[in-house]
Amino acid sequence: GKVYEFNEADQSCGLATIDHWLDVVGHGRANVSPDKIPWDAIKTLLTQSVYGGRIDNDFDKQLLESFVESLFKAQSFDLDFALVQDSDSADVAIPEGTKPEHFLAWVQQLPEREPPTWLGLPSNAEKLLLIAKGHSLMGKVRRMKSLTDDEEAVYTPGESDGGASVDPSAATASTDSAGAATQPAWMRTIASLTATWLDVLPASVTTMVKDVERMKSPLFRVFARENQVGRSLLNTVRRDMQDLVQVCAGTLKQTNHLRSLLDDFNKGTIPTHWQRYKVPQTFTMTQWLGDFQQRLTQLGTIAQCVTAGGELDRLAIWFGGLFYPEAFITATRQAVAQRMGWSLEQLQMVLELGQGSVPGNDMDVDGGAPAEADLAAFRVTGLRIEGGHLAKGGNLELSPSASKLPVSQIRWLNKSDPATAALVDPNQPGRATLPVYLNADRRELLFSIPVQVHAQDTLKMSQRAVAVVAGV
Incomplete structure (x- = not known):
């Protein structure tokens, strides 16, 4: 913060x-x-x-x-x-x-x-700070050890064991007298890492076929854009990794681009041209690749739903795992305005925590249109709340740790309805306003939501910095 x-x-x-x-x-x-x-x-x-x-x-x-x-x-x-x-x-x-x-x-x-x-x-605040510092320290130690191993293992050709070390980004695989390829420690690590992630990442993501009818849907348009961005980034990542495999094997000559990639992989940092969406600044490359793989999995599920002729409205979307989550929120607003015949200015959004698991609204790719009562609701998943938990009865209570929320719903209400004004009024007794952040570092605020709390906890919700996190 x-x-x-x-x-x-x-x-x-x-x-x-x-x-x-x-x-x-x-x-x-x-x-x-x-x-x-x-x-x-x-x-x-x-x-x-x-x-x-x-x-x-x-x-x-x-x-x-x-x-x-x-x-x-x-x-x-x-x-x-x-x-x-x-x-x-x-x-x-x-x-x-x-x-x-x-x-x-x-x-x-x-x-x-x-x-x-x-x-x-919370009473464990100091413990949580120490844990965060410990994780940061261990990451620096591992990185320092990796660099130390490089200095011990990398030598210039023709030098004795006391030879000078070289820059990892300039090193290449060499061949000894027996003809076997010898590699420095950092290069063997990169070769192993790239081979593993090439197996884990999908070879491709199903393309969402566009037609005139589908393009009328705001949800389809936003998911088609996500699909295109995901496929483009996947191609870039896989191509870079395949090139690195060849470089480590000594079959591909290094370029400035590949030297930069080797340096990023060696340090565990995310290459700049991969950073096409927002993640926490402390993310390592391994964390980024794991997160990217989960995003691609969701895009594949959405594409399969479209291919099978299912309704996108019925999918529970991890909107924090989209490349452009703000565009998804805007698309849901436009969709409700089209269905209900309301103007965009009339709509007010609420996030119904834990109320997305209702009968007849499961993740069915061929289950037909949603019920009339759900024309203004969209199921979302992957949310967690920091500093609180959802109690029975729907009230939000304070908690010293984070907790995962069940499937929830984004719902758009008509501002002209008196019940809407009462629902979103932050001055109502037992009402608090919580921020919804994109990631745990709380640098990107998506929107804020009204929640029901115990009257005595209203001020403490702000003091404990209770918030909902949609992404990682």
């Missing part, structure tokens, strides 16, 4: 803002009734100017507002007011007293290491 550089100047400005409004209300008096303090003015200035002026993400702003809202209110002057409501231990209550030494003594009694729950984070 994005980092905001707040500093002591922001803190000083915030304190000055609070002092100013207390002076305005107090008119020189030493004591002011909490009910007389202009809480709305203070909260607005803190969330929109002092700190909020630097925040350009709506959900980061929600997080700031949740903290300000929970602390800056008249109840904070009550003796039993809890600064932190910790479910794992005793609540942190506001200190008693009115003098500075009372507050200093309270501060001295706080534990040396404050639990992450005091900041609204």
Whole structure:
């Protein structure tokens, strides 16, 4: 996520803002009734100017507002007011007293290491950070070991065992006196890796045949484009790997393009010309190839559905695994507008979590048209929620880990319907707004959805940064 550089100047400005409004209300008096303090003015200035002026993400702003809202209110002057409501231990209550030494003594009694729950984070937040750092460290160690092996195994021809090492991108397979090909360690690894992935990746993806009738469907058009992009990228990947196999065998001369590929494979980075869709920046080549293979599998299923004359509406789509997921969302909107005779401006999208597994709406490639009630709904899969889980009854509850969601539905509603306005109103009791991100790194926001939560968890949903992830 994005980092905001707040500093002591922001803190000083915030304190000055609070002092100013207390002076305005107090008119020189030493004591002011909490009910007389202009809480709305203070909260607005803190969330929109002092700190909020630097925040350009709506959900980061929600997080700031949740903290300000929970602390800056008249109840904070009550003796039993809890600064932190910790479910794992005793609540942190506001200190008693009115003098500075009372507050200093309270501060001295706080534990040396404050639990992450005091900041609204899950209790295992530090453990999750350490796990992430551990994975990153192990990846760097493996990469460093690979480079060290290269330096030990690669020598210039004609040199003794003490010869100088050469750049892996410039190395080639050589032949010893017995005629057997000798390869450096990194080249043997690349040869093995490319051979494995050439077996795993499909040789081709079925082409979606276009005709006049099919091209009238927004869903067909978007899937036809996905199919074309997938086939083109697959051809590029397989051709590059086949060339690398020949280079490692010494039967193909290296070019600048192939040297660049060898360097990428050796380092485990994704070649630039393969990066035609968005994945997490920390993705290695092995992760990318596994993800690409899953995307191709879905494209093959969609193409088979069209070939068999099935309805695309009946497929449960992993829209986070599409090359252009935003185009799929737009296509569903256009499809509903065509079917229902509504204008695009009238449509409001909701994501019904866990409500996609309904009778008569299975993944049947020849099951006929969807029922009337489902003309505005599209089944989606592959979603997971971070920081929460879906409880019985449809409510979203907090959780310290991520959980996979069952098949869900994207549904388009008519804004003119009063029930729609009530359903998407974020100010309704027990209602929270969650972001839906493309990938786990949360760099690409797709859209936001209203969800039903317990009333006491409304602010915590923002503080725990609960979100739905559609991709990887």
